[in-house]
Amino acid sequence: MSINGRNNNTDFYNECTARDTEGGETTPLIGNGSVQTRATGASFTSSVFNLMNAIMGSGILGLAYAMSNTGIVGFCILLILVSSLAAYSIHFLLRLCDQTGINSYEDLGGKAMKKTGKIMVGIAIVIQNIGAMSSYLFILKSELPAAIHSFLRPEDTGNAWYEDGRLLLILVAVCVILPLSMLPKIGFLGYTSSLAFLFMLYFAVVIVVKKWSIPCPLPYNVTTLSDTFKVSNFSDSECTPKLFIISVKSAYAIPTMAFSFLCHTTVLPIYCELERPTKARMQNISNISIGLSFLLYFISALFGYLTFYSHVDSELLLGYDAYLPQDIMVMTVRLAILISVLLTVPLIHFPARKSVILLLYGGRDFSWLIHIVSTLTILSVVLMLAIFVPDLSNVFGVVGSTTSSCLLFVFPGVFYLKISNQPLRSLDSVGAILLVVFGLIMGVISLSVIVVTWVESP
Incomplete structure (x- = not known):
């Protein structure tokens, strides 16, 4: 288990290195017995x-x-x-x-739900x-x-x-x-x-x-x-x-x-x-x-x-x-x-x-x-x-209420349930399910609040 964790952590270093070394200083990084380079963090x-x-x-x-x-x-x-x-x-x-x-x-x-x-x-x-x-x-x-x-x-x-x-x-x-x-x-x-x-x-x-x-x-x-x-x-x-x-x-x-x-x-x-x-x-x-x-x-x-x-x-x-x-x-x-x-x-x-x-x-x-x-x-x-645009609140209020709840709660929970091999009864899996449920409830509440505001506004 520790070997897999080490390899995944090295993959993370390599992924960061591939995208962020442009124009930066490099420092040695040890991984799998070899010296790699990575931009100064x-x-x-x-x-x-x-x-x-x-x-x-x-x-x-x-x-x-x-x-x-x-x-x-x-x-x-x-x-x-x-x-x-x-x-x-x-x-x-x-x-x-x-x-x-x-x-x-x-x-x-992409890993959780493909393209x-x-x-x-x-x-x-x-x-x-x-x-x-x-x-x-x-x-x-x-x-x-x-x-x-x-x-x-x-x-x-x-x-x-x-x-x-x-x-x-x-x-x-x-x-x-x-x-x-x-x-x-x-x-x-x-x-x-x-x-x-x-x-x-x-x-x-x-x-x-x-x-x-x-x-x-x-x-x-x-x-x-x-x-x-x-x-x-x-x-x-x-x-x-x-x-x-x-x-x-x-x-x-x-x-x-x-x-x-x-x-x-x-x-x-x-x-x-x-x-x-x-x-x-x-x-x-x-x-x-x-x-x-x-x-x-x-x-x-x-x-x-x-x-x-x-x-x-x-x-x-x-x-x-x-x-x-x-x-x-x-x-x-x-x-x-x-x-x-x-x-x-x-x-x-x-x-x-x-x-x-x-x-x-x-x-x-x-x-x-x-x-x-x-x-x-x-x-x-x-x-x-x-x-x-004279009033951004209407457009981005609706979109923000849905995208924000997804990015904050729904996506992390769903991705963990899809990618992780933990059983559904494990503590983190139950927590991920509750996170998704809370995110969906928050999205519905946010959207409802915006609709009520529109109705009540003169």
């Missing part, structure tokens, strides 16, 4: 930052709203459940990598990541001019070029996103990912600090910019946190949390480039990344909820805009979140490009021409969607 720390950056995005803005619809204890239970299942599904992916020597999500689909599985996974990754990138750029297009405007004096505003969201988006895409997306290895993004993590940490700190800047009951009017409020007629009972809340809106919480932990399309590329790649080492990276993300998610959601209670906005920062419109910390944290979202786009782009190349060109050696053409094509599509 990414460090443990940079891999943690990259995976955290893939996990944490604009979803952090909606978790306080989820807590207001589930209660503090209910939110904790659901967040622990979803984060644990996300880590468990990563465990299946990494275990299958070690068993088969395959280093890509798409090829695992159909490979195409299904590839299409799901491309759609999910293009949707995520488009939504992030859409946020930048609408919020970046407002963020810049908040730092300027009223007399300095007008028809300035920096108030055109589309022009700003093109400049940012060309000057920042494109150069970072052109990098051939995902490990190079560790520095930008660490910066994005610091911005998310700053966001959590500001949410905690501003808990004591807005009184409760909530004010309904701001008379000056010095925090002089008129007190509303809300009752003091609205300032009491709820432990459990069950309502129709509670159904929104599970999809929001699940999407907030979706990082599975980047796990295997990070694993492949990791220095001294082993399942245990990558599992530790995943656990640390999910654990730190869980901590920041919970702190920001808790203090955001304890600031606004039942009046939490679906996008948390909008509440602070209403009650602290010229607060310097709120303005800087909005800009920090936008920069963090901006730095996440190249990281999401990497697995999308990898899927496109794998589906169109197979497992051929690295080619700069294919790399550049694929990068420009994907970014052009994403940029056109963000600029010209």
Whole structure:
């Protein structure tokens, strides 16, 4: 058994080496009594930052709203459940990598369900990541001019070029996103990912600090910019946190949390480039990344909820805009979140490009021409969607609810059941079945929530 494991692990090294040695330094690697070469890997720390950056995005803005619809204890239970299942599904992916020597999500689909599985996974990754990138750029297009405007004096505003969201988006895409997306290895993004993590940490700190800047009951009017409020007629009972809340809106919480932990399309590329790649080492990276993300998610959601209670906005920062419109910390944290979202786009782009190349060109050696053409094509599509499509939520809401649940829960469970030779009554097989069932339920709930939202919207 140990001999098979060693051979499969060597196959994994060879697979990574074949695809990632272009332009990189090499270090000796011992396998089957011979010395092999492999590109110098990414460090443990940079891999943690990259995976955290893939996990944490604009979803952090909606978790306080989820807590207001589930209660503090209910939110904790659901967040622990979803984060644990996300880590468990990563465990299946990494275990299958070690068993088969395959280093890509798409090829695992091919191993489990032949060409159909490979195409299904590839299409799901491309759609999910293009949707995520488009939504992030859409946020930048609408919020970046407002963020810049908040730092300027009223007399300095007008028809300035920096108030055109589309022009700003093109400049940012060309000057920042494109150069970072052109990098051939995902490990190079560790520095930008660490910066994005610091911005998310700053966001959590500001949410905690501003808990004591807005009184409760909530004010309904701001008379000056010095925090002089008129007190509303809300009752003091609205300032009491709820432990459990069950309502129709509670159904929104599970999809929001699940999407907030979706990082599975980047796990295997990070694993492949990791220095001294082993399942245990990558599992530790995943656990640390999910654990730190869980901590920041919970702190920001808790203090955001304890600031606004039942009046939490679906996008948390909008509440602070209403009650602290010229607060310097709120303005800087909005800009920090936008920069963090901006730095996440190249990281999401990497697995999308990898899927496109794998589906169109197979497992051929690295080619700069294919790399550049694929990068420009994907970014052009994403940029056109963000600029010209007025509302992305309807299209990618439906597609995202299905592809996200498949990538996060359904595919890892199904692939493990198809590839692994474990009996169905074994612990991992039962866990894989439960993971698939949970993913299907989450997909149905997500789709139902979107349909109900469409029906209820004016």
